Amino acid sequence: MTDTADGFETDYQRVQRSDEFQALKKRFRNFVFPMTALFLIWYFVYVLLADYAHDFMSTKVWGNITVGLLFGLGQFASTFIITMVYARWANNKQDAVAERLRLHIEEGTVDGGAGEVA
């Protein structure tokens, strides 16, 4: 993965190459990228409906509560839900691994490497 032809590698490169870090990175990207795509698509669906589908959005569901209002409140709900899901996921799945790798680097105990952090 990393070019080691010159025989010199920093601690950061060694950690970057490790399976543990690669798994951490993969989990992170597999979570945040699809989640970002999801909320952006949902946001722009909403924006386009509000911008171009006035009649649909003005349809009354109950009393004076319109479809548009429910969609708008849905944006609030989805934002709160994604926030809590992400925070819980990061606390449970990522923090312990990140902390272990951080201590390895800062204490200079990266597997197979000298203590020097370049």
Next chain:
Amino acid sequence: MNTLLRFADDTEQIGEPAVNIAIFGIFVLITLVVVFRASRNNKTAADYYAAGRSFTGPQNGTAIAGDYLSAASFLGICGAIAINGYDGFLYSIGFLVAWLVALLLVAELLRNTGKFTMADVLSFRLKQRPVRMAASLATLAVVFFYLLAQMAGAGGLVALLLGIEGTAAQGVVIAVVGALMILYVLVGGMKGTTWVQIIKAVLLIFGAAVMTAWVLAKYGFNFSDLLQGAVDKAGDGGEALLGPGKQYGATSMSQLNFLSLALALVLGTAGLPHVLMRFYTVPTAKEARRSVVWAIWLIGIFYLFTLVLGYGAGALVGPEAIKAAPGGVNSAAPLLAYELGGTILLALISAVAFATILAVVAGLTITAATSFAHDIYASVIKHGQIRPDGEVRVARITVVAIGILAIIGGIFANGQNVAFLVALAFAVAASANLPTILYSLFWKRFNTSGALWSMYGGLISCLVLITFSPVVSGKVDPTTGDSLSMIKDTSVDFHLISLENPGLITIPLAFVLGIVGTYLSKEKSSPEKYAEMEVRSLTGAGSEKAVAH
């Protein structure tokens, strides 16, 4: 919102200016004491710029809410909903959803890789001096537009609340606001500024909560009945308040304008330098995450309050009365307070609104000063050969310079469109900053050339498109014949495009320029630096630690 300063001579003064001044004076006194106490430990650059990285997540989250909920959020959105109904609600949604970009993609990674400013992260694995220069210029541009908006709002709003008429007297008010703000930032640094923001956020959210409960109680806690009240009060065509389109649905151009605004809002927040800088005031990335979670809840709940308050102002005060009042659209929230609780509640809410502007302006000023001292002075001019206390001295001098500039700018901008200036700051942030932040965090091949293309391309295209848009010249009210642009002389018209917010063009352009610039340069990214940045950003290894006193 050009009506901010439109005085109606025959309108009676609402409330008691003396009570307003007294309550505001108490706020200033309390915050000054807090700022002086907080400043006793300001020793190092990390203390001054990043409050020693000693705030907890909930504290910083509250301060972020204090920073973010500016006068545009409180007065602007309440007024927009009261007058335009549903279309005003769209602003709050864009402002809120934008925080997910910051939470998922930026906050923690930035905290782990940077030190004081946005440029720390952008220049991490690229050429320091040119990238810092570009990032700092973009920061100063965003802060400038944001600051101008707040100062213009401060002059108009406060002058109205205190019953001060005439441009000269309002100029004095702006100068007083500016001087207070300089004092806070000069003495308190980031720690003092943060405490001012925390106090203000608590007051603002609490005040809005009380008013919201009050309004809902008047309608038996039935939101549908409240909406009916707003529809009835608006008279003919009141039904239009319930659905979208009243403000932005007029023409296909106004629909495009709305789309552009929506894009700038959702991508702007994560590129706002004063928001990004707040992530450095906490000890770890985990606390940065907690900050954003707190901020999202506080900001989201506040925007739900403004939905009730906006329709409440529409129902209890009425759009006609709001438009006719001094301050026009922006007076919806204070008028509602007066309607509900009389002079005392009006004075309280007005003091909170005043405090809001003061706190936001202080946050912007310290960001600009840090960026200039840390990025341009210390890194570009002095090549990093400067002691940290020398850098802080430059930052303090910069605070005074920016304060004076803001006062002068505010006096000139007095009466200009506040919402436009804020949306402009968001567009510049989303175009000039966000693409480079994301590329440098996530794209290995990205290099200096790509960063410069994207930042300068985004910044310049934004400024050019705005200059030649109807916002600056050539927009005329079809019924009255008055100019709706910044240039009040209707015979001056050099607008070339009809798009009012440049985001729809400049944001995609800046993303593309980042890619083009990267591939046009032979410069390869350094694998060592990329490894360091990637590992640090995800693990927090080697990140800046909290200052222990």
